[in-house]
Amino acid sequence: MLTLNDISLDFPTKKQVIDHLSLALDGGQIVGLVAPNGTGKTTLLRVILNELQPKEGSVTIDGLQYTSQANARRIHRKLCSFPVQDDLFNDLSGLAHLRYYCDSWGADRAKLPALIEELQMINYVKNPVHTYSLGMRQRLCFAMVVASDAPIMLLDELMNGLDPVNVELVSKVLLRLKGQGKLLLMVSHLLPNLEAYADQVLFMQDGRFALTVLPKDARPQFLRVATGVLDGANEAKLRMLGATEIGGALFIDSARVAEVAPLLKKADGSLLPFAIGPQSLVDHYHVVYGEA
Numbered sequence: 564m565l566t567l568n569d570i571s572l573d574f575p576t577k578k579q580v581i582d583h584l585s586l587a588l589d590g591g592q593i594v595g596l597v598a599p600n601g602t603g604k605t606t607l608l609r610v611i612l613n614e615l616q617p618k619e620g621s622v623t624i625d626g627l628q629y630t631s632q633a634n635a636r637r638i639h640r641k642l643c644s645f646p647v648q649d650d651l652f653n654d655l656s657g658l659a660h661l662r663y664y665c666d667s668w669g670a671d672r673a674k675l676p677a678l679i680e681e682l683q684m685i686n687y688v689k690n691p692v693h694t695y696s697l698g699m700r701q702r703l704c705f706a707m708v709v710a711s712d713a714p715i716m717l718l719d720e721l722m723n724g725l726d727p728v729n730v731e732l733v734s735k736v737l738l739r740l741k742g743q744g745k746l747l748l749m750v751s752h753l754l755p756n757l758e759a760y761a762d763q764v765l766f767m768q769d770g771r772f773a774l775t776v777l778p779k780d781a782r783p784q785f786l787r788v789a790t791g792v793l794d795g796a797n798e799a800k801l802r803m804l805g806a807t808e809i810g811g812a813l814f815i816d817s818a819r820v821a822e823v824a825p826l827l828k829k830a831d832g833s834l835l836p837f838a839i840g841p842q843s844l845v846d847h848y849h850v851v852y853g854e855a
């Protein structure tokens with residue numbers, strides 16, 4: 564559905580923002596794009612949208628490339644990106660914005676009432692946008708993308724400014740869209756939220772994907788002990804047993820619990836605090852990008 568073929572892009576002030584990057588994504592999935600600020604996530608989405616042209620490589624969407632105006636128009640019917648709040652028209656209502664997106668992508672206006680209800684916008688959708696709070700605007704921007712009904716949705720920092728209830732509301736809609744076969748490419752810094760529903764999470768570094776994590780995969784369970792709570796000798800033994808340090812904690816395969824447990828005993832025989840679980844996206848983030 565969406566293929567990036569060996570793409571590279573430089574800015575005059577920053578080289579290799581994207582460096583020979585390739586990717587192939589099918590519909591029916593939620594894909595997270597994660598990296599620290601200024602890495603190139605938005606730049607990559609702008610390449611997909613043809614707002615920036617790579618110096619090498621190409622984008623293919625359903626077999627089409629940006630080789631002519633006619634192709635660009637066809638591709639743009641298949642793609643919808645999350646509008647920035649500055650793109651909203653303050654004097655128009657939310658409903659007018661939704662109708663505009665529906666019509667621009669040739670979607671069915673009859674689906675709008677259900678969407679407005681689903682995103683709990685009934686009470687304000689007919690009011691002008693200048694009366695909306697930050698979170699209400701953000702929900703409207705999301706509803707506009709959903710209203711487009713495009714098969715590929717590019718969602719840059721969609722969850723910004725949403726309270727926990729609205730994060731949950733929006734997440735449910737994302738899962739519904741995924742069930743309809745849409746490809747949802749999400750730039751997000753909200754890792755626990757991505758962890759809950761993304762099918763794969765791509766960690767970007769130095770213009771490439773340094774790591775791909777499949778959050779729902781059966782992952783090995785690790786025993787996690789905070790560093791600094793063990794006495795120095797036992798911490799060294801734990802490292803000898805193969806523990807790795809990630810984000811201020813030592814991780815060791817939980818299959819080694821019999822060897823590890825004696826090292827966790829305090830002088831009174833009680834155990835130091837530890838937890839067992841898979842590595843989280845936050846742990847992976849620290850592995851790829853290091854500590855703050």
Ligand SMILES: Nc1ncnc2c1ncn2[C@@H]1O[C@H](COP(=O)(O)OP(=O)(O)OP(=O)(O)O)[C@@H](O)[C@H]1O
Binds near residue numbers: 575576607
């Ligand atoms: N139009 C531009 N001209 C020059 N440099 C740019 C341009 N757009 C982005 N950059 C630079 O490219 C790098 C990547 O920017 P980008 O906005 O893609 O990062 P990001 O990963 O989306 O960051 P954030 O999480 O802060 O949104 C940054 O160093 C930025 O300064």
